[in-house]
Amino acid sequence: MGTANRVYTKQELTLQGESNLLTYTRNRIELYGFDNFLFRMTTQYGDIQSDRKILTNHPTEFIDTFDASCLSHKNPIENHFKRSIDPLVWDHKLFSETPELQEVSYSYGLNYGWSLSAHDSKGTFSILSLSRRCSHISPQEFNEKVGNLLWLCHQLHMAMYENFFIDMRLNDPNNHLSVRESEVLKWTAQGKTASDIGMILNLTPRTVNFHISSAMRKMGATNKTSAVVIAAKLGLL
Numbered sequence: 001m002g003t004a005n006r007v008y009t010k011q012e013l014t015l016q017g018e019s020n021l022l023t024y025t026r027n028r029i030e031l032y033g034f035d036n037f038l039f040r041m042t043t044q045y046g047d048i049q050s051d052r053k054i055l056t057n058h059p060t061e062f063i064d065t066f067d068a069s070c071l072s073h074k075n076p077i078e079n080h081f082k083r084s085i086d087p088l089v090w091d092h093k094l095f096s097e098t099p100e101l102q103e104v105s106y107s108y109g110l111n112y113g114w115s116l117s118a119h120d121s122k123g124t125f126s127i128l129s130l131s132r133r134c135s136h137i138s139p140q141e142f143n144e145k146v147g148n149l150l151w152l153c154h155q156l157h158m159a160m161y162e163n164f165f166i167d168m169r170l171n172d173p174n175n176h177l178s179v180r181e182s183e184v185l186k187w188t189a190q191g192k193t194a195s196d197i198g199m200i201l202n203l204t205p206r207t208v209n210f211h212i213s214s215a216m217r218k219m220g221a222t223n224k225t226s227a228v229v230i231a232a233k234l235g236l237l
Helices: 005-014 018-031 059-071 075-081 099-107 139-164 165-171 180-191 194-201 205-219 224-233
Strands: 036-045 048-056 112-119 124-132
Touching: 005 205, 018 036, 018 139, 036 139, 048 139, 048 194, 059 099, 075 112, 075 124, 112 139, 112 205, 139 224, 180 194, 180 205, 180 224, 194 205
Parallel strands: none
Antiparallel strands: 036 048, 036 124, 112 124
16 A cells, blocks of 8 residues: 555544444454454543543453453553553563453453554554454564554554544644634635645745644644644634
8 A cells, every 4th residue: 555545544534433443443454364453542641641542343341351450450561562662462471470361361362462552742642452363473474464553553543533532632722723824724625725825815835834834733633634624623714
């Protein structure tokens, strides 16, 4: 999949509801040879974690049982990603200090697994864990699939953030657009180029692009189209 197609797909995902995201993710992980997935996003304010959001095809019973076990035992997957951004292939050492968590996982057929993470500058942190009942993950499979799975993790991170954490961003004063940034995005939404907007607002194209870049940063967007979508959802246009 080329870069342009990947960006387009991510933009499309930001417009999807939770049900469609679930279907999309389930289809992707099955394509990559896994049975189940758990995507968990957590926002962090300083040292305080809050606003956890989950997307998964696991039964609710498993999530409740596993989370209850984590109250008394540190989750080794989360601990890994607090120290590292490296993808984590589950092995016999992972649950060596928390056999109760391993027992819960095995009881639901989570015998072989792989976890990946995504972080952003606003303190939002996500973990995508994939699992299957049979067949360990070989070094060859890791090398073949790691790029696609990291991309899937980042797709979900952006889509979930843009869809389900709007209230958090709306209350963040750093996300409020200036009058000029709002004007520039409104014209961008109508298909105007930087040169067109410059003529309309009596600005140089360079100044227009500066305002677009500033708005993208505030919206946490990777391109101007995504910035327009996010700003519109936040009611800033």
